[in-house]
Amino acid sequence: MTEVLNEAIADYEQKLFWQTVNEQVERTQREDPAGWADYLAEREAIMGQPSDRIAPEWEGLIKFPEERNEANKR
Known part of the structure; x- marks a missing residue:
């Protein structure tokens, strides 16, 4: 019982x-679109484009935050 509670x-x-x-x-x-843009630019400089760091078989299955943000502009 304790194990079930700990897992929950x-x-x-x-x-x-x-x-x-x-x-x-x-x-x-x-609240900080400029800071978010800076973060994305720095992340891209370090990690490359999202498509560069994802296996082809996963293409289109994973939505990165910047992709979700572009699709749901308010």
């Missing part, structure tokens, strides 16, 4: 963590 708590904490991360990213995109 760990799952909840992980979901809460990623929910918080997503909210912070969305807030940065909304």
Whole structure:
């Protein structure tokens, strides 16, 4: 029983963590577009274009934050 509770708590904490991360990213995109653009430029300089770092068989299955943002402009 304790193991089940520990797993449930760990799952909840992980979901809460990623929910918080997503909210912070969305807030940065909304409130600091220049800072977000700087972040994307720096990330691209280090990692390359999203299509350069993803295996072809995954192409189109993963949406990067900048792709989601372009599709859902407000």
